[in-house]
Amino acid sequence: MARSSTKSFITEVPLKVNSKQESELLARFQAGRQVYNACLNEAMKRLELMRNSESYKVANKISRAKKKERSNTFRKVCEQFRYSEYDLHSFATKTSNAAKWIAQKVDSNTQQKLATRAFKASERVLVGRAREVRYKVPSRFRSMEGKSNKTGIRWKDDCLVWGKLVLQPIIDPSNPVIRHGLESTVKYVRLLWRILNGKRRWYAQLVNEGEPYQKSQNYVVDGLIGLDLNISNIAYVGDDHAGLLPFAELVPTFQKEITELQRKMQRSQRANNSDFFEPNFEAKRGRKTVVNKGKVKKGVKKAKAKWNKSSNYLKAANKKRELERRKAAYAKTQNRRVVNEILRHGKHIKTENVSVRGWQKRYGKAISAKSPGFVQSELLRKAENAGGTVIKFSTQKTALSQTHLDGTRIKKALSQRVHRDVTGISDHHRDLFSAFLSRYVSQDALILQDAQDEYLGAAAFGGKLPPKTCLLEPILLEAYQQRITREQVSKSESTQIDSPSERVSNEPLTTSQVVNKDEKLDGDVA
Numbered sequence: 001m002a003r004s005s006t007k008s009f010i011t012e013v014p015l016k017v018n019s020k021q022e023s024e025l026l027a028r029f030q031a032g033r034q035v036y037n038a039c040l041n042e043a044m045k046r047l048e049l050m051r052n053s054e055s056y057k058v059a060n061k062i063s064r065a066k067k068k069e070r071s072n073t074f075r076k077v078c079e080q081f082r083y084s085e086y087d088l089h090s091f092a093t094k095t096s097n098a099a100k101w102i103a104q105k106v107d108s109n110t111q112q113k114l115a116t117r118a119f120k121a122s123e124r125v126l127v128g129r130a131r132e133v134r135y136k137v138p139s140r141f142r143s144m145e146g147k148s149n150k151t152g153i154r155w156k157d158d159c160l161v162w163g164k165l166v167l168q169p170i171i172d173p174s175n176p177v178i179r180h181g182l183e184s185t186v187k188y189v190r191l192l193w194r195i196l197n198g199k200r201r202w203y204a205q206l207v208n209e210g211e212p213y214q215k216s217q218n219y220v221v222d223g224l225i226g227l228d229l230n231i232s233n234i235a236y237v238g239d240d241h242a243g244l245l246p247f248a249e250l251v252p253t254f255q256k257e258i259t260e261l262q263r264k265m266q267r268s269q270r271a272n273n274s275d276f277f278e279p280n281f282e283a284k285r286g287r288k289t290v291v292n293k294g295k296v297k298k299g300v301k302k303a304k305a306k307w308n309k310s311s312n313y314l315k316a317a318n319k320k321r322e323l324e325r326r327k328a329a330y331a332k333t334q335n336r337r338v339v340n341e342i343l344r345h346g347k348h349i350k351t352e353n354v355s356v357r358g359w360q361k362r363y364g365k366a367i368s369a370k371s372p373g374f375v376q377s378e379l380l381r382k383a384e385n386a387g388g389t390v391i392k393f394s395t396q397k398t399a400l401s402q403t404h405l406d407g408t409r410i411k412k413a414l415s416q417r418v419h420r421d422v423t424g425i426s427d428h429h430r431d432l433f434s435a436f437l438s439r440y441v442s443q444d445a446l447i448l449q450d451a452q453d454e455y456l457g458a459a460a461f462g463g464k465l466p467p468k469t470c471l472l473e474p475i476l477l478e479a480y481q482q483r484i485t486r487e488q489v490s491k492s493e494s495t496q497i498d499s500p501s502e503r504v505s506n507e508p509l510t511t512s513q514v515v516n517k518d519e520k521l522d523g524d525v526a
Helices: 019-051 054-061 067-080 085-098 100-105 108-126 176-183 255-272 311-343 356-360 364-370 372-385 430-438 448-454 472-494 513-519
Strands: 008-016 143-145 154-156 159-162 165-169 186-196 199-209 224-229 233-237 242-246 281-285 288-292 348-352 390-393
Touching (some): 019 067, 019 085, 019 100, 019 108, 019 165, 019 199, 054 067, 085 100, 085 108, 108 143, 154 186, 165 199, 176 199, 186 311, 224 372, 233 311, 233 430, 233 472, 242 311, 255 311, 348 372, 348 430, 356 372, 372 390
Antiparallel strands (some): 008 165, 143 186, 154 159, 159 165, 186 199, 224 233, 233 242, 281 288
């Protein structure tokens, strides 16, 4: 019988933790890490034995058309080699009881949840979603959770309770989001830690049952949205509104500070690990002779040699990590605003089936700075959660960036950002026009008649179409003009950087260098 599932949302609350409580928590996390790694190792052993067996090979040869027979055969093979979630639960219990200190630190419910977590990691390798698993080191094991809110890690009387540990939360009573989460039913609790400004901070994540708190400005309407996702922006066209929104707009990159820290770390590494580097050598640059630093010796990385890291190196690494964390946090906040803005105009989405992973090899830094994959996944998740639909279609079959209103296809260079239609209609931004056409894609085919009927301008088609009162043409033109205005404002602000009146803080007041650089990559790669 399938498990019943209900809607969930997460409420995160910071915790007050003193030094004694933190010492106990770290001991319990160390015990939990040992359980997880042991379960993961056992799962991979059983998986390898199962894969090499004759029964598995026979099951793998069964045609995928015979779904029921194939799944039943695979299930019997898994039972034969005891490769299942519940078998790992039993293994976790035996392992914890064998090491008495683990059983004293981690309760049975949390042990089973760690076994489930390890099984899912190995299962990703089995189905081909991952190449290998990663065993956790102390710095990478950051969360543990219970199975329910009855025993183990639980939320009781507005406190996190785990055995004899009682951790007080920091609750803002004026925050409606926190109040809504505390008043909702708690399914289970997740305990985690993060490093902020070089210090460990503890948090409780309450996995609540029901719907999350809906802010008044973040409403969702029942409308159709055509999307065109890009590297640094997203274009959308709704029933009565269109826009071209940039990702992570005006997010500081701290590039200068990070570069200085990286150089400091590199100097420290070379000074404390001189045996791992080739000797410096002289090279000519034009008429000058310069000294180039030697590279890391061959075989050092494969041998996994232990590097000496000084206290100055560790301090610089912590500062760099904090700057990167802040940059990522700012980008997430801005990108969530982009998602909420789009959903205000419709929850039924049509978009191209693009792979952001495919962009990473070519536009690695731009993808890291802009996070289009986060916007894509967050938008689809929120739309489906609000009862909307998401339809993805092939980029090769539709080729929206090349298509004109009369059906003609003319390939454009990535640098060409303006769409000039062969029918003689007004010029539009390339991404906006592709988003407009995506509204009329059905089963990987563009229905041009519907697009022509909805577009205002019958004269562009030789007067064959009757006059319409559709507002899509002025909507597209208005969105294009807003994009031009935004670019002009950004450029005008960048010229005021040297003004003494603007130097009121250490934070940059202009668009970051990564943002400006990515504008050149603002291309449709379909």
